Amino acid sequence: MPVTVTIPRLGWNMEQGVFVGWLKQDGDTVRPGDLLFKLEGEKATEEIETLDGGTLRIPPDAPQPGATVAVGAVIGYLLQPGEADLPAAPDAPPVPASTAAQPDEPPTSPSVRRMLRERGIDPRALPGTGPGGRVTAEDVVRASTTVPAARQEPAISPRARRVAAELNVDYTRVRGTGRTGRIRERDIRVAAAPKGPAPTMAAALTPARKTIAARMLESQRTTAPVTLHAHPDATNLVNLREQFKTVARTDSARPVPSYTDFLIKLVGAALEQHPLLASRWTDDGIRPPDAIHIGVAVDVDSGLVVPVVRDVPKLGLREVAAQSRELIDRARGSRLTTRDMQGGCFTITNLGAYGIDTFTPIINPPECAILGVGRIDRKPVVQDDKIVARDQIALSLTFDHRIVDGAPAARFLQTICQLIENPGPYLST
The missing domain is CATH 4.10.320.10 (E3-binding domain)
Structure with missing residues (x-):
């Protein structure tokens, strides 16, 4: 009997998801462990792995990319050896007339029909080169190259x-x-x-928006948030990044770390000195972190996601930058997995690019604190009885007062400020 391909549950509360697309073609041979299709859940898009093997058969009524699908819905089949095709099912619903090929249309497979729809090409205008005039994928690709640029x-x-x-x-x-x-x-x-x-x-309301709303309300209901603000001198941090830019001009293999990369590394060092700020509230008491994993808030089409950079104190600056860049690229390409967003003990959210100074970030439960980063602004300050121009960065630390009192939180923020003002020892590699 054919093995059914069904929509899995990616989260405890997931009842439906968005079908993104197949990673295999109709008729492909599939082996256990192959990635079969992509599915968007509550917060992430997962590449779904198959536990079985066989020949993939995508039925005509399979969901199209972007369709909402229920958990458990059958979207395809894996034919086993000796099975030529799906067995006839007398109670199977007929294919709707709107999706059936018109009499004057050449025969096409489901995957080729998807290609035709995506490219806006009328199949009746294509001379099929396959058996019996069948339009093939190569025919569609060839026709796409002749479409005027204005129609792409x-x-x-x-x-x-x-x-x-x-x-x-x-x-x-x-x-x-x-x-x-x-x-x-x-x-x-x-x-x-x-x-x-x-x-x-x-x-x-999209599934992602509902999840974000639920987590924000959970944070407000289950924490006692307090926010502290600071404006440390970031001149040395700015100068250090300029040095990285200078090196990158002659060595393109050495990319320039972002200010967020700098702060991930510095906050990781501060959390080693103040582990209480990385703890979480549990029924058994306040639990310290097993490792320093820092989440980074990323703005994407669907809203807000927080991928996690792992083992920050063990990484050099370039390793932090590489891991952060990879996670952000995957977030913006809807390729994050659920694991990419699990295990964080602290979060950084940076709104400086939008000209924001201080704000009140919301704690990402079950974490204890979150650091909001504002813009870097050049301001006049008094130094040695003289007015000089210095770069300042705006910081906003929100912490859970159930776990941390004001003085320990202030000392943690003070440590971050000191590291920003003298970043060299922590950001040299």
């Missing part, structure tokens, strides 16, 4: 494509604000917003 679709994220369909927005007329002009979900929603006074309409 803009880069768009899977989520933005789905929202565009839901809101009836022609995304080919939308200007993207993502990297290299990529169209993001917020671009579609802005394009769909009424240009004048109109009745208020509720935006649909």
Whole structure:
């Protein structure tokens, strides 16, 4: 009997997800352990591994990329040796007329039909080179290269494509604000917003938005948050980064660490001196961390995700920068796994790029504290009875007063300030 391919549960509360796409083609031979398809859950997009082998059969009614699917839904089959095709099922629902091939359309496989839809190509305009005039993937690729540049679709994220369909927005007329002009979900929603006074309409809540809302409310209900602010001198930090830039101009293999990379490393050193700020509240008492893993808040299409840089004190600055860059790239490409966002004991959120000074970050439960980072601004200060220009960085530390009192939290923030003012010993590698 064929083995069914079903939608797994990626989290305890997950009831449905978003099907991102297949990683194998219809008819491919699949082995146990192969990555079969991508599924977006509450907070992450996972590449789903198969435990069985066989020949992949994708039925005509399988979900399309961007479709919402229920946990447990059957989306495909793995044919076992000796099975030529799926057994006939008398009670199987017929393929809807809207998805069936028109009489004058050439025969195509489901995967080729997806390629045709994605490229906006009419199959009736293609001479198929396969058996019996069948349109093949090579035919579609060849036709795509002849499509005028003006007809090529803009880069768009899977989520933005789905929202565009839901809101009836022609995304080919939308200007993207993502990297290299990529169209993001917020671009579609802005394009769909009424240009004048109109009745208020509720935006649909995505699984990711619901998860973010639940965690923020959990934080407010279960912690006693207090926020401290500081403005340490960051001149030496700025000068150090300029040195990295100078080296990178002659050695492109040595990328320039970001200010967030600097702070991950410095905060890791401060947490070693003040482990209480990395502890968590449990029913058995206050539990210290097993290791220093620091989360970094990243803004993506779906909202906010917090991938975790692991074992920070054991890493050099370049290793921290490489791990951080990889996690951020995966976050923006919807390739984070659930494990990438687990195990953190402290979080850093940086809004400095938006011109923000101090703010009140919300603790990421079950962690004890979070550091908000504002902009670096050049200001006049008194030094040796003279007014000089110095770079200052705005910091906001929110901590759980159930675990940490004000004085220990202030000492921790003071340590971070001291490390920022004299970063050399910690950021030289």
